[in-house]
Amino acid sequence: MSAASVDVELQGIAAPPMANGEVVFEAPWQGRVFGMARALCEAGHYSWDEFRECLIDAIGDWDREAEGDYRYFDHFLLALETLLERKNLLSAGELSERFGAYQARPHDHDH
């Protein structure tokens, strides 16, 4: 394993939350969202700076409203959706449709 080739961002707004030297994901989906954002960036669909700007905007919008608890990964997910739409890699309608379909799954669906 070559450790040298791994690009790890440890600080700043777009770094994953850390505790005791660990990356902390409170739920598996948070890891998936973080992984998607990095993988799409590594595949060249956008730069990490572009993503960071979207994230700063998403958090800024929330700051102005400031309703409910601050949930970092909700903003992270929203920022990713926004950026992908802007890049024409995703349509909001398509996402809503699939989201609705997944939500309508039977409640014993094991996820």
Add this chain to the structure above:
Amino acid sequence: MSETNEPAIRAEALESILIDRGLLVAEAVDQVIVQYNERVGPMNGARVVARAWRDPEFKRRLLADGTSAIEEFAFEGGQTEKLVVVENTPDVHNVVVCTLCSCYPWAVLGLPPRWYKDPAYRSRVVREPRAVLREFGVELPDEREVRVWDSSAEVRYLVLPEPPADSENLDETELAERISRDSMIGVELL
């Protein structure tokens, strides 16, 4: 319930669309998560090792009393158990295990890898360390002594690996990038 699940379902929907569109493969997402878990946790240990390679006085203190030597790094959470650092040399190779459970120097190495908790590793590395090391790709000359250190609730071990051959001109930060988690457990040579 549905409210708290919402982002999870949304993330799942997003990932499936991106995969359908050929923009993403699930394995790439897995790989990012693995990278962060393997690199970010052990980064603290790598900084300690890199400093020991560059600063003989620090290395002396580290080998004499690991717990106090790493205090200057002020790692978040700190190392509450006694930390013992064991040095690999041309004569001795060290490897760490916890035969009872999965005691691990988490302040410097993060979470233990899955195989570290595996019953096969825990029992076999004590009985036949050379065979286990060979399976990890570590070939040691016959004359090199292998020492196996059994971690406990009170004492945690960190291996100080030998520096890579071509690293003389690297600074501490560059060196730290070269140090893998596995080398600090003793199952990889750099």
